Amino acid sequence: MVPDDLSTTIRMTQIPPAEPAPTTLLAQSGRPRAVFAYALMIAATVATLTWIRGLGPITAPHTLLSPATPPPSAANHHELAHVLLALSVVSIAARAVGLLFQNFLRQPRVMGEITAGLLLGPSLLGAASPELYHFLMPDAIAPLLGVVAKLGVVLFMFLVGLEFDGRLLRGSSHATVAISHASIVFPFLLGASLALWIFPRYAGPNADFTIFALFLGVAMSVTAFPVLARILTDQQLSHTPLGATALACAAIDDVTAWCLLAFVSSVAKAQPGDAARTVGLVIGFLVVLWIVVRPLAEKLAARHAGPLTQSGLALVFGVLLLCAAATEAIGIHALFGAFAFGVAFPRHPTLGEQIRERLEDTVVVLFLPVFFALTGMRTRIGLVATAGDWAVCALIIVVATAGKFGGSTLAGRFMGMRWRDASALGILMNTRGLMELIVLNVGLDMGVLSPTLFAMMVLMALVTTVLTTPVLQLVWRPSKT
């Protein structure tokens, strides 16, 4: 194992005091000499500085400056202070509101973190106190926070992929797969149909109608796997057949929805003739990942024992960021590369766990809240202004729920579940949360969604996710109680 430089070095500070006092090297008459030395030093310092100041001022070589000279950057420094302040506020607010949601509203904490992001945005803080909002979240730092947020989403999606369990897919019955795909197809079709009505009013600047319809379909059919899993744990459902079915369905949904979104993004970003090329590149990326990177990584992992070294971690980061950069360059979002690398990562007994230990807390506590806050900054609920807008917003919520809840429930019932179980499954699958926000940000970045529609869809994601727990408790009680 390679020793780790700075870990060793920083920790070393604590060792010496336990050792023999360093004075063994020094003469015993330290004190008088020290006093004398100090007098000498002070005299010399004062004399030299006086002499130097006497010779100044000398003119600076302004004419010699190369064009590469950086600007004085007083502005940059204020910028950094604002970035650090924003990171601080975002991180603490997310945690505080998250704990509130968890302890008082019995909601998954991540819903509170998302809400904190909205609270810090122009819709609430910005409306209540524009001065404070512009001080805490000036528009100028949005691109800088954006880098942190995107890096956070990339790392988070890697962790999601890393913990993705292929056995959920392989072990699923035909019935589970059918229910899962039904729970994609129903909302997808309803979403795409809804596009007919809302495209003329709410499409983004880059939206072609077909792309818009496909994107709305995907956005309607996302299930938030991490939030769903959290709700199942909270409700003590994760070890029940219902929980297992819901998790398996959500896992299949996840993969399907990301594939669909990748397809839609690649078509949306490409020039008309280039869509085939983009899809080809994506397939090429996946083939290289699966046939070259994965076996290599498994060989390395098989030889690996003991704690993960910093060099090992550097390799993981390097390949992860390279995958993210590759998918971003191809024309689909960086998060796909990160997720795909996480799924392809070797299933080693301790390696994944060690990576998670090093990354997860920092990503969840520091990086993801920045993503939520940026989403909040981009969500201008004020754009949903007229009664007509609010009606459309309500329609979107109804359609999303009808597609996801209705589709899953009907499919479950059709496959032989009791109504009670089937409807509980439908309620669970209607959870959107975090994943929906990621999809919506991709849509806003691509220019497929207008800011107004983005705000409506964010509201839809919040409402459907927040309703999951209370509605589930009305419909379904675990048989144990």
Next chain:
Amino acid sequence: MVPDDLSTTIRMTQIPPAEPAPTTLLAQSGRPRAVFAYALMIAATVATLTWIRGLGPITAPHTLLSPATPPPSAANHHELAHVLLALSVVSIAARAVGLLFQNFLRQPRVMGEITAGLLLGPSLLGAASPELYHFLMPDAIAPLLGVVAKLGVVLFMFLVGLEFDGRLLRGSSHATVAISHASIVFPFLLGASLALWIFPRYAGPNADFTIFALFLGVAMSVTAFPVLARILTDQQLSHTPLGATALACAAIDDVTAWCLLAFVSSVAKAQPGDAARTVGLVIGFLVVLWIVVRPLAEKLAARHAGPLTQSGLALVFGVLLLCAAATEAIGIHALFGAFAFGVAFPRHPTLGEQIRERLEDTVVVLFLPVFFALTGMRTRIGLVATAGDWAVCALIIVVATAGKFGGSTLAGRFMGMRWRDASALGILMNTRGLMELIVLNVGLDMGVLSPTLFAMMVLMALVTTVLTTPVLQLVWRPSKT
């Protein structure tokens, strides 16, 4: 203890397969129904999509777009791909060159990481292949990488402060303190005197002569505590009296040099009349940190047991970033706030260690290399063009070494050390590495250093640090061997 949301949720994926198969909820006749369901879904999908496409294309509402609409951002996406690619390359290159340095050149690994940053800069990669350089490190992403690098330096300085051991200072003899201060005063005075000659040719655009002289003095007197500690471990000197003296001196040097640099920055950035105000604000910050934040943190830490929760970590991040933002806003660099908070952080038996476990590897592997790479991007060795420039560069190296090595050696000898021990101490104190780069970047940001002088000083930092180990081996052998 509060359960941690996403950690629980993500991990949950692995539970279900061990549970009874979910089909218990479903009718046994799953298969034929599934086939029928699929046929239905496919037919419905094809029919609906055909119908929707038949109704399109519909015109998009371009006239309705609000001014808040984000730009199509094709450029932004390429930017993100370049940022991710750069992070990937930087992280892997730093580790690879670091391992080369460690295994083949017997240098501390961090020297290799710094060198990797220079190799990726315009001086080497940029000179060898401008196309590759502009592809890997386009100028446009420098501000985005800058945020990551600055966040990295803030987190790193917090870790350095966290591991700072006050006992090294309190346990030091008068002799150690005197040697340490001598090793600051000598190079400081020599550096300030050198300013007389080099100010007219190499000062930055914002440099007033007095500030320039003070800054050059500080830059000459920095010791790289982490690199020094690493060298002591490599040479098996850390448990010897020499190692203990060197570490104690370096710790005192660190605090003194940071105080001096904070003073110089506050004077340099302020308007002439504002210097007193800045210094007052810095003192106010330290007083609040020590009298309000520290006791509160100790109370919280005393009640703390068991593993650090994500909420605890969020609080630590929040206060840390707030301290960094405060010092940055006051007008000295963010790193001072982070370092000061690290020093003020409660000395709890497990808390510091747990924070370190979560942060250190990621900071060292992912964030610090970005700082080295950005330093490399800013170091244009080509600016050191003429023989005269190189002579000045050599002079700087000689003066830096004379001040730091000479000052420490003479002070050690004066305080009663044998020549051999005193000179070994001097060689060790001449280590600059990482800390010097941080100081130099502050100087370049403030406009005190010109890019040419920055390049010279970076060379000086590299040369003095790289020479430490081989010269030490010539002069001093541990008595054990």
